Amino acid sequence: MKDFTFSTTRTIVCEAGAAGQLAGYSRAAGASRVLLVTDSGILNAGLLDSVLPGFDCTGLRLGIFDRVEADPKSATVEAAVHAARALGAEMVIGFGGGSSMDVAKLVAVLAHPDCRQSLEELYGIDNVRGPRLSLLQVPTTAGTGSEATPIAIVTTGETTKAGIVSPHLQPDTALLDAKLTLGLPSKVTAATGIDAMVHAIEAYTSAHKKNPVSDMLAREALRLLSANIVSATHRGSDLQARSSMLLGALYAGQAFANAPVAAVHALAYPLGGHFHIPHGLSNSLVLPHVLRFNAIVAAPLYAELAECMMGGDCLSGSEVSKTDTLICWLENLIAELGLPNRLRDCGVTEGILPHLAADAMQQQRLLVNNPREVTEQDVLAIYRAAF
Ligand SMILES: NC(=O)c1ccc[n+]([C@@H]2O[C@H](COP(=O)([O-])OP(=O)(O)OC[C@H]3O[C@@H](n4cnc5c(N)ncnc54)[C@H](O)[C@@H]3O)[C@@H](O)[C@H]2O)c1
Ligand SMILES: [Fe+2]
Numbered sequence: 001m002k003d004f005t006f007s008t009t010r011t012i013v014c015e016a017g018a019a020g021q022l023a024g025y026s027r028a029a030g031a032s033r034v035l036l037v038t039d040s041g042i043l044n045a046g047l048l049d050s051v052l053p054g055f056d057c058t059g060l061r062l063g064i065f066d067r068v069e070a071d072p073k074s075a076t077v078e079a080a081v082h083a084a085r086a087l088g089a090e091m092v093i094g095f096g097g098g099s100s101m102d103v104a105k106l107v108a109v110l111a112h113p114d115c116r117q118s119l120e121e122l123y124g125i126d127n128v129r130g131p132r133l134s135l136l137q138v139p140t141t142a143g144t145g146s147e148a149t150p151i152a153i154v155t156t157g158e159t160t161k162a163g164i165v166s167p168h169l170q171p172d173t174a175l176l177d178a179k180l181t182l183g184l185p186s187k188v189t190a191a192t193g194i195d196a197m198v199h200a201i202e203a204y205t206s207a208h209k210k211n212p213v214s215d216m217l218a219r220e221a222l223r224l225l226s227a228n229i230v231s232a233t234h235r236g237s238d239l240q241a242r243s244s245m246l247l248g249a250l251y252a253g254q255a256f257a258n259a260p261v262a263a264v265h266a267l268a269y270p271l272g273g274h275f276h277i278p279h280g281l282s283n284s285l286v287l288p289h290v291l292r293f294n295a296i297v298a299a300p301l302y303a304e305l306a307e308c309m310m311g312g313d314c315l316s317g318s319e320v321s322k323t324d325t326l327i328c329w330l331e332n333l334i335a336e337l338g339l340p341n342r343l344r345d346c347g348v349t350e351g352i353l354p355h356l357a358a359d360a361m362q363q364q365r366l367l368v369n370n371p372r373e374v375t376e377q378d379v380l381a382i383y384r385a386a387f
Pocket of ligand 1: 039040042071096098099102146150151152153182184192
């Protein structure tokens, strides 16, 4: 067996309704001033209604920064850091999807009184120096797994996103409260659920850091996500399905935090950057085509995942034929979830595909993890197939 190291979020609380006890968790962490980072959609959906009363009857000071947007910009991170400093925050709570949780991670670093780094100095791998404020994450989508990853993604220009990867970004606590996800709109449920599935699939085939713990988590993530994504999308009030999705997304996050994602994500980012296609949907649009490209080397692993996702009974034949079956099954799933499946249906124009391919090649941080080497010509061919 190859040597490996596995790290994850230290404390995981999984309890429907647990968000009502956030004040207690803050006090237990020794904080008296807490900044909660979220977005206005979450505030307007009333998701903080169960949280705020808990803070009213304690001596804690709670500040709320609710200006995070989807695919947060660096200016948003700076504004949230400013709010945390003004409050004298000792703890940061990320409350929302990946966008809010990623901003919360960076606030925890940059608003620490001893921090001498700027946001620009953090981009890339292992550039963050500690210490940071205490950090608790409450996911309200079952998707990014950011509550269990040492990663934050920021929109840095008009069309570009950059990642910050550091052990200092690994949250202290993840609090999974499935009740918060009952009202997640069906399109967001479907797209963020596919994002979580891609995390598990790409972790399982990750070229350099694939490891037995990530493998175990990826397989269990895919069992939970495959069995529940349709119910969660079309019968949103099904608490059992919602809980399974949230746990599956956490497992997938834990898996890819230690066995990083690859070409699906590398090709998804330019779609988000240029056309503001949500992260999960960008992944979904290229997923079957990247798997088809990778199959020549990754079929043995995809065949194993096919059994987790579809159950052993309906599968027979060679690894290649199981992989073909899996890819068709994923295409049908994407249609059943009501997600578009062609780039042209999401505002992408054919003429821009070479430009997107050149942008995707910039994501070497991700491409190096792909099981099959990818050239710019390959990327262009995959975009054309997805068009
Ligand atoms: N840190 C990581 O490891 C990691 C991994 C993958 C993606 N990301 C990043 O995460 C971001 C995407 O996050 P996301 O897909 O979770 O979406 P998001 O955080 O951008 O949220 C999408 C929308 O859903 C709404 N919403 C969220 N929860 C809701 C709920 N329970 N009820 C009603 N509405 C709700 C929000 O208001 C928002 O409008 C991107 O920036 C992506 O690059 C980070
Ligand atoms: Fe993702």
